[in-house]
Amino acid sequence: MAAGDAVLPIRDASRRIVRELGFMRATLAGTELPASAVHALIEIGGRGSLTATELCQRLNLEKSSVSRMLRKLVGAGELAEGGSETDGRAKRLTLTAQGRRTLAAIDAFAHDQVGSALACLPAADHATVVEGLRLYAGALQDRRAAADGGRREGRPVESVPALRIEPVRIELGHRPGLIGRAVEMHARFYARAHGFGAAFESKVAAGLAEFVPRLDRPGNAVWTALDGDRIVGTLAIDGEDLSGDAPAPGIAHLRWFIVEDGRRGGGLGRRLLDEAMGFVDRSGFNETRLWTFRGLDAARRLYEAAGFALADERPGSQWGTEVTEQCFVRPRRC
Incomplete structure (x- = not known):
C-alpha cells in the first residue's frame, strides 16, 4: 500500500481509538483526572522520578500547562517534590503512596480495557496489532523530533524529511x-x-x-x-x-x-x-x-x-x- 493510500484509513482508525479509549471525555481511565494528569502519573511512576522539564518533553505539552497540572497533583497528594542531585534549580517529582494507589487503579482499568478488546480478536492477530501500533507511534515520535529540529534551525516543518525506521537486525555472537x-x-x-x-x-x-x-x-x-x-x-x-x-x-x-x-x-x-x-x-x-x-x-x-x-x-x-x-x-x- 502506498503511503498516500494509507493516510485516510489511519486517520479514521486513530479517531476511533481516541474515542473508544475515552480521550474525548473530561476525565480518563476511571479517575477524576484529565488525560494529561493520568499520563503524567504513568510517566513518573514508570521512571521513578522526573523533572517538570522532562515531563514536558514526554507529554509534548507546554511548560505552563504542565506547571499548572503538577501544582494540582501535588496539592491533591498524588505527587511529591524533591531536590535534584544534578541541578539545584530543578525539582524531581515522585509518586506519593496515594499516587501509587491511583496509578495501580489506572493500570488495572487500562489492562481490562485493552485486554477485553484483544479478546475480540484471534490470538494470532495480537502480535500484528502490537507491532503496527509500535511502528506507528514510533513514527509519530520521530516526526515530532524531526520537526522540532527543523524549528530550531529556522526551517519550515514541511521541509523536514520523514525518518526511516530501521528494521530489526540479526547479529551473530x-x-x-x-x-x-x-x-x-x-x-x-x-x-x-x-x-x-x-x-x-x-x-x-x-x-x-x-x-x-x-x-x-x-x-x-x-x-x-x-x-x-x-x-x-x-x-x-x-x-x-x-x-x-x-x-x-x-x-x-x-x-x-x-x-x-x-x-x-x-x-x-x-x-x-x-x-x-x-x-x-x-x-x-x-x-x-x-x-x-x-x-x-x-x-x-x-x-x-x-x-x-x-x-x-x-x-x-x-x-x-x-x-x-x-x-x-x-x-x-x-
Missing part, C-alpha cells in the same frame, strides 16, 4: 547484556503464559552462564535480534552438550529461542531460526535436537517448517512445572 536479557524474556513469557516460576528462571540463567564462555569453540553460536541496541530475541546452537564423546560434528542442541512479547508472528523468529539452521548445515552436524513442551503451537509450526519432526513425548518437570515434554529432531541436510 555475544553482546553485553545478552544473558540477562535472554533470561528476562524467558522468565516473563513463561511465567505469564504457563505459570513457570523461579526454578525455570534459575535453570535458564545457569544454562546460559555455562554456555556463553564456550562460544569461542567451534560448533557453538548465539544470535541476537536487535532493535537499535535493544535485544528483542535470542537463539543459540550448543554443539557440545549433546555430543558427548562422539566425533565432531555430532548433535547440535537448539537452545534459548525466544522473541520479545509483542513481536511474535511478524517473521522475526523465522529469521533467527533460518540463521541457526544455516550454521548447523554448514557445520555438518549429524542432527539437531530441541526440547519444548506441548501447547506451544506457533513455535511447533516454525520448527516443522525448518525440517524438525516430533521424535519423543512424555511427562516431565525439568522446568519446575509438570508438562508434556517434547523432543524434536532435524536430520542432517546434505
